[in-house]
Amino acid sequence: xxxxxxxxxxxxxxxxxxxxxxxxxxxxxxxCCQLDWLDNYQIAKDVIASLRYDIYLxxxxxxxxxGLELLRFSIECGCSSPMILLTGRxxxxxxxxxxxxxxxxxxxxxxxxxxxxxxxxxxxxERKQNKQKIxxxxxxxxxxxxxxxxxxLDNKILYWNKAAESLYGCxxxxxxxxxxxxxxxENKKSxxxxxxxxxxxxxxxxxxxxxSTTFGKQIIVESRWTLLKEFENQAQxxxxxxxxxxxxxxxxxxxxxxxxxxxxxxxxxxxxxxLNNVLAPILMTAQLLESQLHDERSKRxxxxxxxxxxxxxxxxxxxxxxxxxxxxxxxxxxPKHLINEIKQxxxxxxxxxxxxxxxxxxNLWMISGDATQLHQVLMNLCVNARDAMPKGGKLTIKAxxxxxxxxxxxxxxxxxxxxxxLISVADTGVGISPEILDRVFEPFFxxxxxxxxxxxxxxxxxxxxKSHGGFINIQSDVxxxxxxxxYLPAQEVKERAxxxxxxxxxxxxxxxxxxxxxxxxxDITKTSLESYNYKAITASDGIEAIALxxxxxxxxxxxLTDIIMPKMDGLTTIRTLQKINPxxxxxxxxxxxxxxxxxxxxxxxxxxxxxxxxxxxxxLQTIGEVKTQNC
Numbered sequence: 001x002x003x004x005x006x007x008x009x010x011x012x013x014x015x016x017x018x019x020x021x022x023x024x025x026x027x028x029x030x031x032c033c034q035l036d037w038l039d040n041y042q043i044a045k046d047v048i049a050s051l052r053y054d055i056y057l058x059x060x061x062x063x064x065x066x067g068l069e070l071l072r073f074s075i076e077c078g079c080s081s082p083m084i085l086l087t088g089r090x091x092x093x094x095x096x097x098x099x100x101x102x103x104x105x106x107x108x109x110x111x112x113x114x115x116x117x118x119x120x121x122x123x124x125x126e127r128k129q130n131k132q133k134i135x136x137x138x139x140x141x142x143x144x145x146x147x148x149x150x151x152x153l154d155n156k157i158l159y160w161n162k163a164a165e166s167l168y169g170c171x172x173x174x175x176x177x178x179x180x181x182x183x184x185x186e187n188k189k190s191x192x193x194x195x196x197x198x199x200x201x202x203x204x205x206x207x208x209x210x211x212s213t214t215f216g217k218q219i220i221v222e223s224r225w226t227l228l229k230e231f232e233n234q235a236q237x238x239x240x241x242x243x244x245x246x247x248x249x250x251x252x253x254x255x256x257x258x259x260x261x262x263x264x265x266x267x268x269x270x271x272x273x274x275l276n277n278v279l280a281p282i283l284m285t286a287q288l289l290e291s292q293l294h295d296e297r298s299k300r301x302x303x304x305x306x307x308x309x310x311x312x313x314x315x316x317x318x319x320x321x322x323x324x325x326x327x328x329x330x331x332x333x334x335p336k337h338l339i340n341e342i343k344q345x346x347x348x349x350x351x352x353x354x355x356x357x358x359x360x361x362x363n364l365w366m367i368s369g370d371a372t373q374l375h376q377v378l379m380n381l382c383v384n385a386r387d388a389m390p391k392g393g394k395l396t397i398k399a400x401x402x403x404x405x406x407x408x409x410x411x412x413x414x415x416x417x418x419x420x421x422l423i424s425v426a427d428t429g430v431g432i433s434p435e436i437l438d439r440v441f442e443p444f445f446x447x448x449x450x451x452x453x454x455x456x457x458x459x460x461x462x463x464x465x466k467s468h469g470g471f472i473n474i475q476s477d478v479x480x481x482x483x484x485x486x487y488l489p490a491q492e493v494k495e496r497a498x499x500x501x502x503x504x505x506x507x508x509x510x511x512x513x514x515x516x517x518x519x520x521x522x523d524i525t526k527t528s529l530e531s532y533n534y535k536a537i538t539a540s541d542g543i544e545a546i547a548l549x550x551x552x553x554x555x556x557x558x559x560l561t562d563i564i565m566p567k568m569d570g571l572t573t574i575r576t577l578q579k580i581n582p583x584x585x586x587x588x589x590x591x592x593x594x595x596x597x598x599x600x601x602x603x604x605x606x607x608x609x610x611x612x613x614x615x616x617x618x619x620l621q622t623i624g625e626v627k628t629q630n631c
Contacts, residue, residue: 005032006125007052011044011070012037012059012086017109021057024114028121041065049077055121056083059109060094068098075102082124086112104128147221147242150228155180158237167244169215184211195225199238203227208245220246275312283309330368332491335399335421336360338371342378346395350382353392360399365490367421373464374488380461381425381484388429388482398424402487407616410524414471419490426483432476440474461486505624507534510557512623514538515545515573516589517565525560528616534623542568546576553581558626560610560619563590563601574604585626589614 008025012018018037025033036053038044041062048056048070056074058067067085074083082104087094095106104124107116147164151157160175168175170183186192187210199205205225212218221242228237286309290302339360346356378397385395402422409415432440440458465472469489476482512534514525519540526536537552539545542565549556559577563570570588577584587608588601601609608626610618 005034006121007054008033008035008057008121009044009047009053009055010035010037010057010059011039011041011062011067012057013039013062014059015039017059017086021117024117027114028118041070044070045073048074048079051077051079051081054081055124056081058083058085060085060087060091068094068101071098071103072101080128082121082128084120084124147244148240149175149242150237150239151180152237157183164242167219167221167242168213169217182214184213186210187212199225199227209242218246219244220249279309279312330370332366333369333371333374334366335364335423335488338374338378339397339399339423341375342382343397345379346382350386350395351392354386354389355392355394357394357396358398359396361401363401364399365401365419365421367468367488367490369468369488374468377461377464377486378423378425380458381486384458384484385425385427385429385482388427388431393428393481396424396426398422398426400424401490403615403617404487405616407524407528407619408614410520412471412473414466415487416469420470420487421490423486423488424483425486426481428481431478431480431482432474433478437474437476505620506532507620507623509533509535510627511535511537511552511555513545513548513552513556513559513561515540515542515559515561515565515570517541517562521562525619528619529623532616532620541565542570542573542576545573546580549577549584550580558585558587558623560587560589560623563588571600571604574601574606578604585629587622587626 010018010021012021018039022035022037025035036047038047041064044062056079058070060067062070067087071083071085083102085095085098085103085106086109087098087106088109091108098106104127105120107120144161145163147167148159148161149157149164150159156177156179157175160170160172162172164175165171168183170178175183191207191209195205195207204227205223207223209221209223210218211221222245223243224241226239228239283306286302286305289298290306293299293302339358343356343358346354350356382395382397389395400422402420404412404415404417404420406417409417462472465486465488470487472487473485474482475485507529512529514522514529514536515538516522516525517540522538522540526538529536537548537556539548542561545559545561546568549559561570561573565573568576570590574586574588577586586606587610588606589610598609607629608622610622614622
């Protein structure tokens, strides 16, 4: 016998009917049935609300109430067990209303017998089990990354999975029962009727749909439709699986635009050549007339004509230099000449609201490179800076000699020990958020509006710099600006580098506590310090640093600590060390420089700051300065 009997509740005010049904249930083959009987409508409502039974049998006539009302009440209470209505002869209208209300079946008492009742109960329980299986399978659909939903032929939504919630921004409880036009609009309406006709004729359809959600989101989906004969008692429904291909289509579009740009570059080279042929005689004629015509009107107008013709010729020269292609022999170049040419283009073409500033020393080292490609690098960076300052601002171009030592190289993957020329292009624009800072060099990645950028500018810059053996760093603060620092290998200056290293300030055996969560940075910093007559101990986080400082407080001369670390951040570490020893000497270090960080460090009394990656010279000089500070 089944250990879990089927619990049946009969609500009927006729005791004879109860006895008859009780005897029939004892004959059932589907399993042991436990029957409870109630003859009171009101009491029945209280019992039904407890949701304890597997199946309910309601007589229609129940004195003050009726079985149809009881059935509706049960559904409102959240009862999901099957309900069967027992009616009298000829109550066809009541039977139909019962099925509409959610009854699993209706049985006429005059024709009722044990086999008929057993079959009705069996089918009702099987349908419940099948529905539960469907619901469990539907739960699996929520794991799918595609938007999956079911709608009827009137576009009313019957099922809605989690991915659909994410794609369309509409929760399941909001979507069910709504029409699709209330959630999104089809941008190509003529396509929809054709798709529906294909679906009805073939049973399926597949295609791309361009949609606009009610939240203003423009999306493109690859849509697959399948015609269902039935879904939750609804006939002729459509199962739809939508895959969001918006980003894929945008990438395809950007790639096509990039190809068009390549063609435009070739075309512009020819046009520039022809423009030079047009401007040359204009300039020569104007200069000839200037030497022959001496009236006041000519003296006033001809210089204007000559200057603008020269200006046009210079602009054409720049266009030619950018469209010659990526090939070219590497030659020795003086960086200040490259920068001066870029400066001229900026002054001629950039909005007057952008103020240009430059810091170019006279003793810059030479570099070996392709002038056309390096023109393109600087021009792309300057154009990006311009676009970041739509309301104007300050564009600063700097250049300096820079030596990468082993210390610096181990903290920057693309850097190698040697001499570099550093060119910085900085702006006071909108800045780059930390979330996308690591993606700015990805091909086709752009934050600009459609049609205003291909996303190839910075990826081209990175490619050219790497091909020249260089590397690039970025520092950026949102709403404060960005600084792109380009490092290009300089001519060998070993003697100069060695002379500089001779001046490195050495220690006198002082102990330095180095705190950083990066193993390589701890190791190279410790090695550098020990090479210049310092002692060093290291900690991988703030907690370990505090423990070491408490143990070696009287020996430690300076603490060098990173700001961004797990477990305990640098600022908390510094505050804790200051509580242990208010006179502790600390150098703060960070790989992501921002004014906010510098201000926060200054506010807690720290005057020394190092930006990663730092050279051994910068490290030793800073330690030397901190040692002499009066606390």
